Amino acid sequence: MASARNNRPSLDDIRAMPVGEIAKLPAEHLALLQEEADAALDAAKRLKEWLEGAIALRYADAATAKRRAEGKDTGLIRFEDGAVAVAADLPKKIEWDQSLLAALVERIRACGENPTDYVDIGFKVPERKYTAWPAAIRETFAAARTVRTAKPTFRLTIKSEDA
Numbered sequence: 001m002a003s004a005r006n007n008r009p010s011l012d013d014i015r016a017m018p019v020g021e022i023a024k025l026p027a028e029h030l031a032l033l034q035e036e037a038d039a040a041l042d043a044a045k046r047l048k049e050w051l052e053g054a055i056a057l058r059y060a061d062a063a064t065a066k067r068r069a070e071g072k073d074t075g076l077i078r079f080e081d082g083a084v085a086v087a088a089d090l091p092k093k094i095e096w097d098q099s100l101l102a103a104l105v106e107r108i109r110a111c112g113e114n115p116t117d118y119v120d121i122g123f124k125v126p127e128r129k130y131t132a133w134p135a136a137i138r139e140t141f142a143a144a145r146t147v148r149t150a151k152p153t154f155r156l157t158i159k160s161e162d163a
Contacts, residue, residue: 008033009029011037031157075089075092130145
């Protein structure tokens with residue numbers, strides 16, 4: 001295993017390699033490179049979170065004061081810190097009580113109004129529930145179901161020599 005680690009290209013080396021060449025590397029090299037890339041990504045994410053935490057600590061009070069001065073609870077505000085323009089966004093994240101909305105939709109419908117004039121109505125079927133249904137019910141819903149695939153992923157693991 002030590003030889004695989006010593007005789008393989010590094011992440012820096014593969015930046016300049018064609019994808020086809022990388023794909024031809026020994027599987028063990030690909031596994032080690034993937035492991036190294038995952039570790040580098042995790043480290044970069046932690047560093048970015050750390051930096052963003054420091055930036056938030058520096059500007060949170062100024063952003064709150066600026067929003068208050070503009071009579072805003074949320075949204076984008078801009079201010080300056082020396083030669084740096086700071087844009088601080090505090091987006092809204094709205095959540096709706098689904099059972100309460102369903103009851104309100106029925107009240108609108110009972111009054112003779114069209115609920116879609118007021119709300120977007122959608123349905124979701126969790127795959128776990130769908131696969132648990134009896135076959136007759138699944139067949140009834142089959143025409144309304146479309147299966148698409150996502151981007152494939154591969155997790156490479158080097159087998160231990162004693163396995």
